[in-house]
Amino acid sequence: MTAAAGRVVAGRYELSTLIGQGGMGQVWTAYDRRLDRRVAVKLLRPDKVAGAEADELRRRFVRECRITAQVDHPGLVTVHDAGSEGEELFLVMQYVDGADLSDHLAEHDPYPWQWAVAVAAQLCAVLSAVHAVPIVHRDLKPRNVMVKQDGTVTVLDLGVASVMDADTTRLTHTGTPIGSPAYMAPEQAMGGAVGPYTDLYALGVLLHELLSGDVPFAGSTALGVLHRHLYEPPLPVRRIRPEVPEALEALVLRLLAKDPQHRPDSAQEVYEHLALLLPALGVPTGGPLDPTRPFVRPHAPWPDRARTPAPQPAPVPPAAEAAKPDVARAVDDVKRLLGEGRITQAVDVLGAILPAAAEQHGERSPVVRTLRRQYAATLMDDGQYRRALPELRRLADERAAEAGQADPQCLRHRYDAAQCLEQLGEPAAALAEYRALLPYYENQYVAGDPDLAHDVRRRIGHLLLALGDRAAAHDTLARLLHDVERVHGPGHPLAADIRRTLQWLGRMHG
Structure with a gap:
């Protein structure tokens, strides 16, 4: 069997980028389809497993798998899996960034x-x-x-x-x-x-x-x-x-x-x-x-997420380096990957295709805008809020410049950006963003959306709690409970959630 980008090893590991090649074989970045994570896959080249050398090379590879797995140290790459496929042998290891x-x-x-x-x-x-x-x-x-x-x-x-x-005492056959x-x-x-x-x-x-x-x-x-x-x-x-x-x-x-x-x-x-x-x-x-x-600073956390952007993943190159990237095919691949729940791989495909799409269609084209929106949404789905935040802010600013601050798309990008800030542990910044958004969602003549307005108010209440302002949080949530019950009735799930929070606040105050 030949190794090529897109090939799936052992029904699980999809090869992506060739990152090394030596006497024993090749090393690829790959995606673990089952756990949706990046891994490194080492393959013993089929043309090397031949003739008189076959048994010796197979023995050396099997030994590598076994030995590497038995050494437990944080400074050694972790072995995830090993096995054979036909005459080819593979070793799956931790991807090191x-x-x-x-x-x-x-x-x-x-x-x-x-x-x-x-x-x-x-x-x-x-x-x-x-x-x-x-x-x-x-x-x-x-x-x-x-x-x-x-x-x-x-x-x-x-x-x-x-x-x-x-x-x-070890010599090769040469x-x-x-x-x-x-x-x-x-x-x-x-x-x-x-x-x-x-x-x-x-x-x-x-x-x-x-x-x-x-x-x-x-x-x-x-x-x-x-x-x-x-x-x-x-x-x-x-x-x-x-x-x-x-x-x-x-x-x-x-x-x-x-x-x-x-x-x-x-x-x-x-x-x-x-x-x-x-x-x-x-x-x-x-x-x-x-x-x-x-x-x-031994054992200090890294990265400092308040100041340091998340590392960019290695881009996924096109199958033929000389050919132009196929944007339409990449979009289809992303849809397929998302449908299969392989979000990490979809993020990498989108990140790699965006520059080519901008070159082919223009930075402000509808195609690129759609790709960027999908990229930001997929980053959020993958929990990569630090990388999603600047994408969302840029999308919001561009849309506001074209259609105004009250445009529904602009507001949605700002809402998602506020969620990123919330997830990144920046409650004051998230609170300010939600408060700025709330008038638009409460104004029926602009972008009125009662349910979304209720969600924003709930988030504001919880952020006030996070910032230690219990009185303001209680007042915000009590008013919200009244409005939710008036619109949806006392049995609505949001009303029940708010009541639990208010009861907890009452016990804490008592």
């Missing part, structure tokens, strides 16, 4: 040495858990490390990991060692036995790269790189960046020792050295993706 360390390094030149220390310290915690199994990762490198929005680090791909008590040459320890390059010390060497390479901007040993061929690992000394990082602390330079050189016995004894020991260089508790100076944050 952030930047891989290689891209993070490229975007920050020079990389702050404090960040390098924080990343390495977090990696030490992960390696300690991995080595305790005992497992050797064998392929620690920036592309296998993700920095999340809150600054925490997640290690990906134990795909070339090995259980140490069996088969610790006779080359398993791993990436630039990060490969001398003993690994020689095809010798590997252990935790092998991962510590890779950690040294990674630290050197973060501090200097380049790996210690590079070359035009893999063989040339491996030769340098074996015989050349690394360049001390302070010759490139004198501001790096001497203790950190010394630690990197120890990690890069040719002889495993000359390296630190464990990831725990490396952590203890790094801990002396970590920033003290306090207020973080950086924004998202700051790896010092977990140490500066």
Whole structure:
């Protein structure tokens, strides 16, 4: 079977975007249709499961699934599912939102040495858990490390990991060692036995790269790189960046020792050295993706939803990159997804198609307006109120400029925006918005809607309670109860709900 966007694996995981491809297979972002969530799916390529190598590759993949699942650490990607489909094998993992360390390094030149220390310290915690199994990762490198929005680090791909008590000397069928040459320890390059010390060497390479901007040993061929690992000394990082602390330079050189016995004894020991260089508790100076944050404010909530917008999901590309996106087809896909209750995926399809629709039809066209309204509504259905709010405000402002403040569509967008503010824990702002809307809904000559007016008044009463103004809340709700009973009778559900609230208020006052 071939992997392509839209294909459903195991009747459940719909492939979306190819995000990685290597010797063992491909990694895709995907959607879990059953739980309506984003996941990452790793596939073992069918053309690799063939001939004499089939059994070995299958064994390695099954081992990866089992081993990855048995290591419990927040710094390791979570395994959700694993299995086979025909001759193809799949591993379903947690989708990690952030930047891989290689891209993070490229975007920050020079990389702050404090960040390098924080990343390495977090990696030490992960390696300690991995080595305790005992497992050797064998392929620690920036592309296998993700920095999340809150600054925490997640290690990906134990795909070339090995259980140490069996088969610790590992070569591929082509006779080359398993791993990436630039990060490969001398003993690994020689095809010798590997252990935790092998991962510590890779950690040294990674630290050197973060501090200097380049790996210690590079070359035009893999063989040339491996030769340098074996015989050349690394360049001390302070010759490139004198501001790096001497203790950190010394630690990197120890990690890069040719002889495993000359390296630190464990990831725990490396952590203890790094801990002396970590920033003290306090207020973080950086924004998202700051790896010092977990140490500066450990266990602090993230993101700060009062100030930080929710991260944008990765866009879903068209099936053929050169072709123009099919807006009509995307709209049909969204209708189908919403009908199936797959709201998260519908949000991503809408978000990805909006720029193309604006380019094809114009930003103010009815098609784009309809898409934007659907996008905002779908974001609300998905509970993404922080992202829905600016969309709704923009829609309301544009409609007001064209048709006036009393236009029903404009009022509906403002009402939805007020609900977003309510859900985001901003009662004062929500209260102000509802109070501004109420005269329009109570005016029968403008947009009179008694039921919606009653709902707005109920919300105002509850927001007054939230803000601690019990007297005003009681007065608002008592007047509302009188009006609801007059219009709908005392048995109406809204009347019963208001009576319960007023009774509770009476008990609290008593």
